[in-house]
Amino acid sequence: MLDIKYLREHVKEIKTNCANRLAKVDIDLIIKLDSDYRASLATTQALREERNAQSKTKPTPEIIERMKTIGNQIQAQENAATVVQEKLFELLLAVPNLTHNEVKISTNEDDNVILEQVGEPTAFDFTPLDHLALAEKHDWLELDRATKVTGAKFYYLKGDLARLELALINYTIDIITKHGYEFVTTPDLAKTDLINRLGFSPRGESTQVYNLADSDLSLIGTAEITLGGLYADETLKASELPKKYVGLSHCYRTEAGSYSKFSKGLFRVHQFSKVEMFVFAEPEVAESIHQEILDIEKEIFNGLEIPYKVIDHCTADLGNPSFRTFDLEAWMPGKPAKDETNGDWAEVTSTSNCTDYQARGLNIKYDNGTERNYLYTLNGTGIATTRGLIAILENHQQADGSIKVPKALQPYLDNKQVL
Known part of the structure; x- marks a missing residue:
């Protein structure tokens, strides 16, 4: 599969390459899912940092309740991220490799x-x-x-x-x-x-x-x-x-x-x-x-x-x-x-x-x-x-x-x- 970072930074090139190779894949959806996945990871990381900070303080009923909420939120974010990651992986597998610059560009499979x-x-x-x-x-x-x-x-x-x-x-x-x-x-x-x-x-x-x-x-x-x-x-x-x-x-x-x-x-x-x-x-x-x-x-x-x-x-x-x-x-x-x-x-x-x-x-x-x-x-x-x-x-x-x-x-x- 392609490097998602490369795809993210070369969207126009990837779309053109997909068209040249008759690959029907939604690049815009890949970009959206990638953004959603990274946002979910960032949210999860922020929640973990908050939980770590709270764990160093004297527990109060409010803190204990907040810790339970954070735990549930982390689990929900991780579950959502897994679903997005699986869909993203599936779509990335459908994106063809880059193409050598000496390869003839043609949408006719017999034009070799x-x-x-x-x-x-x-x-x-x-x-x-x-x-x-x-x-x-x-x-x-x-x-x-x-x-x-x-x-x-x-x-x-x-x-x-x-x-x-x-x-x-x-x-x-x-x-x-x-x-x-x-x-x-x-x-x-x-x-x-x-x-x-x-x-x-x-x-x-x-x-x-x-x-x-x-x-x-x-x-x-x-x-x-x-x-x-x-x-x-x-x-x-x-x-x-x-x-x-x-x-x-x-x-x-x-x-x-x-x-x-x-x-x-x-x-x-x-x-x-x-x-x-x-x-x-x-x-x-x-x-x-x-x-x-x-x-x-x-x-x-x-x-x-x-x-x-x-x-x-x-x-x-x-x-x-x-x-x-x-x-x-x-x-x-x-x-x-x-x-x-x-x-x-x-x-x-x-x-x-x-x-x-x-x-x-x-x-x-x-x-x-x-x-x-x-x-x-x-x-x-x-x-x-x-x-x-x-x-x-x-x-x-x-x-x-x-x-x-x-x-x-x-x-x-x-x-x-x-x-």
Whole structure:
């Protein structure tokens, strides 16, 4: 979340930023609640001071009665302040992060900037199949039977496709760990309050979170949540930073509001495995680490021999916690384009610099020996296996429907060259 003091002193800037990022939040109400909260604290403090002063005098019936009244007033003020503070906290979570000055200002979510394209769309001398047809040809995927067990948008991977997923995970982890990231397996559940404090707090039709009934836990949509919460309410030594992690988890998303979006086969599902990078850093090195994460993502997809674009999100397409976000969009020959031809680009990775937005929500600080400040957090996708599998199947298919294994993955598949 943003620093309330900064918000208080930069109301016009915050309102403009919210408009640019399509965030509907009542900044004026936040300012009013903040004022009410501080006034309530001041009144409570004055009452405590009066009570302390009265306690040093000889008690009289009038003083005793006044002390009772003060006690009741303090309790009432504290109760009122708690209610205001909770509402203020909830509204602050809805205010997006500040925005990098190089990010394109646009209220069109599709108005993202293409920074780079690596490779050309894969060309075939035959009519290519999409990933679903390829998987069906090899009996690698169970969708209908998964629907019987769990419902729509779940799946079973079988045979070589299941092994390919494991190969993809291990290949990605090996690349990331050689850059100094510590490998971690994380829980698939997190406290709902922690998820909210990280900035994953959309409600109603836009929520992506599965909340467990009669519990304060939710299924995570990314290991960014469980890695980000690792040091909640702690202060780290500056000498320990940066702390770089690569986590493996299952991810669960309701995909609410996505009924009109492309969702064939594995493209948009409720559960998938993902390798995620997460870094705790000092502010001064955050931008260089952001670039490092992007370079690692590019290294992964270069090794997979898949064409991709590097995208810089415009303001309308930034998530609440993000200061700046880069995506890789891979070429997927089986994905319908807007002109109804086959073949289009689709997001496969995302990396964000969240500055101190998440750290403030989680109360994570660092101590440099002279002062304590909120640290910066950064995250990035190593591989989301379902999208990665689609890209491999569709770009590396052969005329007979077999799949040529990228050289970088062959050591993870008993040196097989073709599946």
